Every structure is written in C-alpha cells, then in structure tokens.
Amino acid sequence: MIIAGLKYLHLAAMLCWCAAMVALPLMLHFYGAIWRSTTGSEQTQARYAEFRLITHYGYIGFATPAAIIAIAAGTGLIFAAQVFDLWFVAKLALVAGMALVHAWIGHLVLSSGENRGLRNMPSSLxxxxxxxxxxxxVLWLVLAKPDLAWIADWMPEFMLAPRGQAAGQT
Known part of the structure; x- marks a missing residue:
C-alpha cells in the first residue's frame, strides 16, 4: 500500500514537473518575443506584467514544488521497494541533469524579470x-529497465568493490 501510494505521488509529480519544464521555456520564448515586438505602449506594460506573473508563479508555485515532491517520493520509493539496480543509477544521473536544467530555467525566469526580458541571454529553447x-x-529507463551490467566491464575495479573491502570478500 505504501509503495503504491509513493508510486502514484512520484508519477503525478514527475508529470507536473516535466510539463512545467516544457511549458516554461516555451512561455519565456514566445511571451518574450511578443513583449519585444511591441515596446512603448500601455498594452506592452500589461503584457509584461502578465508574463512576469505567469513565469514567476509557474516556476515558484508549480514547477519547483512538483520537482521537490517527485524527488522526495522517488527517494522514498528507493528504500520502500529496495530498487538498487544499475538502470536505476542511470535514471538518477538523468534526474540530476533534469534538476540542472530546472535550475537554469529558474535563472532565465529571474533574469527575464531583472532585465525586463531575455535580452543578451541564450534562447530559452x-x-x-x-x-x-x-x-x-528517464521514461525509457523506467519502462525498459535494461540490463546495464555490460557497463561494469568498463569500470575500474575500485568503483565496483565495496568501500574498504576487496570485491568478493564478506
């Protein structure tokens, strides 16, 4: 029952987080383009305020809580379901990359407010x-759960041995 609840929470939060990681860069790109094309009017100020509210609250109020809940529920699943396979380590590496992209999107949201748009910034796309x-x-690793044992053949021995012990000793 606990594992099912954690899986549901993790999946729901991951869906929200991934949706936000697609929507926020698109909003930054297209709202920024609209704002830059119509400068100097009262309507422009209203659009800019709308742009700032949507991107700020989308990141602070939706994307970041979803990421935190997804990672917390996923961490709980690690121990509840005792998943310690190599595919899972690869999944964690990809999730770490997602967290870095998430942080960069936050930087773009903050910079768009400080610079009144994304001038002199790389494209949010x-x-x-x-x-x-x-x-x-991440989706492929979770669904396929591939056997990645072949990766161990390429790794140095010290990475495969338990800390402070030689491999194969108890």
Missing part, C-alpha cells in the same frame, strides 16, 4: 533541447 532528451531517457 535550449532548455527544451537539453531537458526533453533527459525526460525521454
């Missing part, structure tokens, strides 16, 4: 270019 493959990779 780069967050999609980096984030979507990470999300697809």
């Amino acid at each position: 780069w967050a999609l270019v980096m984030g979507v493959p990470l999300m697809v990779g």
